[in-house]
Amino acid sequence: MTKIDLTSIKAVDVHCHPYIANEEPYSPEEYLRKLSLSVLPNMFKKAKEGSSIKIFPGMNMYMQITIQRLARYFGCQPILEEVVAKRNEEAKDFTAFTQNLFKNVKLEGMVVDFGYPTPPLSKDDYQRLTGVPIWEVYRIEPVMVRLRESHETFGAFIEAYREDLKVALNRKHVVGLKTIIAYRSGLEIRAKNEQMAKDQYEEFRLNDRARAKELRDYCLHVAMEECTNFNKVLHIHTGFGDGEVVLPKASPSFLIDLLRQEKYAETKVHLVHGGYPWMEEAAFITSILPNVYLDISLQNPFVGHGVERIISQVYELAPFDKVMYGSDAFTVPEMNWLGVLLFKECFERVLTDWIEKGYTDKDMAVEIAEHMMYKNFERVYSDYI
Ligand SMILES: [Zn+2]
Structure with a gap:
């Protein structure tokens, strides 16, 4: 049997x-909360006493995998309390802890x-912590929120907004812009309508979370235009996210009219999260x-054992030169680490299965893996890295 490694x-x-x-130091419950996509403080509570094997409220399969793999890494028992105690000890030197985890999986x-968390953390500090090159996507929504305070009219606001995006895009390490419009008014982006956007500006000035769909769509078009002018990439959040997402309008299909427009034929667009759970739409x-x-x-x-399934599913339609590795890690370096570790394990099984079935050979399988893990990134972003 040809096994891929x-x-x-x-x-x-x-x-x-x-x-x-x-x-x-984290308590076991706090640690689970850090691993979770939930931001609600009462989602994780202490486990019931009196049992040696504890199912903590809120624990899921991805967390169980994290505990199992960290136990292997630390050489301890795969029990939450033990893993967290070890972790707390190691994380006293947080830089060494982080960099060792990254090196362990070749991240x-x-x-x-840097749009999450708020207020934003320092790029230089984070770069020093991780010790690896960092590029940035610049979020448009905080710019809109900030500029609305100092600009009374829509005309002045939109001019300042465009100027702000240009300044950001001029920085070499900024590879593109990012939008979370899926959290605000959804992905069904309409054509630019200046009058309607203008009409909603006052509402947005009063409430930065206002739906203000026409205004947000207008701002998204401006971001597309500037990414096109700078030949940089627009990152669009698609699919699940935290509890705020406009779920009925978060699937990537809603973007197709925007993406098919002639004026954006050359614009590079990156569908963040691959539209999960609508990854077939994103792949299509x-x-x-x-x-x-x-x-x-x-x-x-975050889908744990399901990572194997989703890799296989994405490749049902997506070309090998279009899919990139990502984690969405956002709280602890173990997330970045588990992202790579679990992904490699699952991808190895998918590729080995394809070879066994005679769908591909070993050389091609490794090439497909390398494209997903770094080559597609290095090609698409080659001008700015
Ligand atoms: Zn994210």
Whole structure:
């Protein structure tokens, strides 16, 4: 049997967020909360006493995998309390802890969205912490929120907004813009309508979370235009996210009219999270539009054992040169680490299965893996890295 081994291949994570060291050691419940996509404080509570095997409220399969793999890494029992105690000890030197985890899985570069957490963390500090090259995507929504305060009219606002995006795009390490419009008014983007956008400006001035769909769509078009002018990439959040997402309008299909427009034929667009759970839609879009790409962040590693399934599913339609590795890690370096580790394990099984069935051979399988893990990133973003 030809077994594929991806451990020696480097990975570049094309979507994740920065964090800083925790000041106090984590309790087991706090640690689970850190691993979770939930931001609600009462989601994780103490386990019931009196049992040696504890199912903590809120614990899921991805967390169980994290505990199992960390126990292997630390050489301890795969029990939450033991793993967290070990982790707290190791994380006292947070820089060494982080860099050792990154080296362990050959994580060698990251595209970071500093739009979360708020207020934003320092890029230089995060770069020093991780010790790997960091590129940035610049979020448009905080710009809109900030500029609305100082600009009374829509005309002055939109001019300042465009100027702000240009300044950001002029920075070399900024590889593109990012939008979370899926969290605000959804992905069904309409044509630019200046009058309607203008009419909603007052509402947006009063409430930065207002739906203000026409205004948000207008701002998204401006971001597309500037990414086109700078030949940089627009990252669009698609699919699941945190509890705020406009779920009925978050699937990538809603973007197709926007992406098919003649004026955006050359615009590079990156579908963040690959539209999960609508990854077939994202994969289909990347298979028909030459400048649209997707990453598998969030679904990897948060669907746990399902990572194997989603890799296989994405490749049902997505071309090999369109899919990029990502994690959406956002609280602790173990997330970046587990992202690569679990992804490699799962991808090895998928590729080995394809070879066994005679769908591909070993050389091609390794090439497919390398494309997903770093080559597609290095090609698409070659002008700015
Ligand atoms: Zn994210």
